Amino acid sequence: MTTSTSSVPIDLRSDTVTRPTAGMRQAMAAAEVGDDVYGEDPTVRALEERVAAWFGREAAVLTPSGIMATQVLLRALTRPGTEVVCESDAHLVAYEAGAAAINAQVQFRTVDGDRGRLDPQRVAAALRPAAFPYTEVAALSVEETTNRGGGAVHGLEGLRALRSLADDRGLVFHGDGARLWHALVATGDDPIAVGRTFTAFSVCLSKGLGAPVGSLAIGDAEVVAEARIWRRRFGGAMRQSGVLAAAGLYALDHHVDRLAEDHANAAALGERIAADVPDAVDPGSVTTNMVYVDTGSRPAPEVVDALAVDGILVGAMGPYLLRLVTHLDVDAAAVQHAAERVAAALR
Ligand SMILES: Cc1ncc(COP(=O)(O)O)c(C=O)c1O
Structure with missing residues (x-):
């Protein structure tokens, strides 16, 4: 699990980046x-x-x-x-x-x-x-x-x-x-x-x-x-x-019922970014675990690179479009920290 204080990047590029938990590895071994x-x-x-x-x-x-x-x-x-x-x-x-x-x-x-x-x-x-x-x-x-x-x-x-x-x-x-x-x-x-x-x-x-x-x-x-x-x-x-x-x-x-946590984290992410940069995200569009962010006049690849320096990984989905995906390996605090950094990059 990545937390806002860990030195591991907060990886919001996709929910495919999750690694098997200790319990899952035990189940696999057995x-x-x-x-x-x-x-x-x-x-x-x-x-x-x-x-x-x-x-x-x-x-x-x-x-x-x-x-x-x-x-x-x-x-x-x-x-x-x-x-x-x-x-x-x-x-x-x-x-x-x-x-x-x-x-x-x-x-x-x-x-x-x-x-x-x-x-x-x-x-x-x-x-x-x-x-x-x-x-x-x-x-x-x-x-x-x-x-x-x-x-x-x-x-x-x-x-x-x-x-x-x-x-x-x-x-x-x-x-x-x-x-x-x-x-x-x-x-x-x-x-x-x-x-x-x-x-x-x-x-x-x-x-x-x-x-x-x-x-x-x-x-x-x-x-x-x-x-x-x-x-x-x-x-x-x-x-x-x-x-x-x-x-x-x-x-x-x-890991099925807990998907609700990912949805709540995505909603919070969208709301936090929109609070600072209203044109970047429509919070009403966040229904599951993905947040698409309009980077305005700043090209998306530039924002991706700037955030990576901050230890936050996001994906560019278009010239001015980012995708952030919440998942099992990022907690609410990490997501909140990422939201603040994304908002700062777009301000
Ligand atoms: C909607 C959708 N369908 C299919 C796939 C393909 O899955 P895989 O990468 O396991 O082949 C993905 C992967 O992210 C996906 O998002």
């Missing part, structure tokens, strides 16, 4: 393992069953990364040459190095959202007619929470409206739930109801939940069985991965 390619790792099986049940779904498969969970699902759910509709700034489009074009061999049709959230009417307007020679639309994909949208949340009703559109148009409804637990903690929505809105979706253990590795692709048994084959084809089938699954099980026991 994990019962076997060869998961033979289906013989009891800890992996326990994690997959627990996560599937958490969301009221039949099955789940553990993958090494969030990107792989998404890729195996898109490959299982679509055919090459079809189209996936998603938000213009989705992780899938912005950060996956063109993976879907290579793996699932699909093209994207992107729709501008509101802080990454898709509006069903705008999506409907962008859908091509289901008739040759139009490109066949196969899937609607949504991110919950939205990463480049600043941690915004569709919520159960928003997801249901998109699912209903997908059903009407014969599309599969895919979810990138890298931070789905953040959304659930923020809204209080029922995880089973949310889990059932998707045809299939992923969750990550390696973001705010603090595990070193691991995501899961979740859905009906048939889709997950197909995703499991694609995981193998993509080289992501692992052996004694119970060591990793144990970290995930530990995170589910200890």
Whole structure:
């Protein structure tokens, strides 16, 4: 845990920077393992069953990364040459190095959202007619929470409206739930109801939940069985991965409810910066663990460098835009200190 008085940098670049806690490391060391390619790792099986049940779904498969969970699902759910509709700034489009074009061999049709959230009417307007020679639309994909949208949340009703559109148009409804637990903690929505809105979706253990590795692709048994084959084809089938699954099980026991602390820290961060520099942050936009900061006339890379000298690490997300993410490894005092330094850098 980084505190405001420690010499370790206060790292707010992402919630992926967390390191496993002592308790998590103990759980990993004690994990019962076997060869998961033979289906013989009891800890992996326990994690997959627990996560599937958490969301009221039949099955789940553990993958090494969030990107792989998404890729195996898109490959299982679509055919090459079809189209996936998603938000213009989705992780899938912005950060996956063109993976879907290579793996699932699909093209994207992107729709501008509101802080990454898709509006069903705008999506409907962008859908091509289901008739040759139009490109066949196969899937609607949504991110919950939205990463480049600043941690915004569709919520159960928003997801249901998109699912209903997908059903009407014969599309599969895919979810990138890298931070789905953040959304659930923020809204209080029922995880089973949310889990059932998707045809299939992923969750990550390696973001705010603090595990070193691991995501899961979740859905009906048939889709997950197909995703499991694609995981193998993509080289992501692992052996004694119970060591990793144990970290995930530990995170589910200890690190889900506490996401509320990260949300409260992010809200405090946004409010503290806005109190000094009102144009920098709209505190009302901070709903989960991310704060996007407008640097005004000072270029974001310059602010990043200045803060790094102060021992505060933040990310530049645009020429005049910073992202600050709260997580398990920074406490309220560290976040408050960082907020003061960010405000000072922008004043
Ligand atoms: C919304 C979203 N989806 C997917 C991913 C990919 O996860 P990974 O880095 O584990 O592949 C991330 C990573 O931060 C993300 O923010």
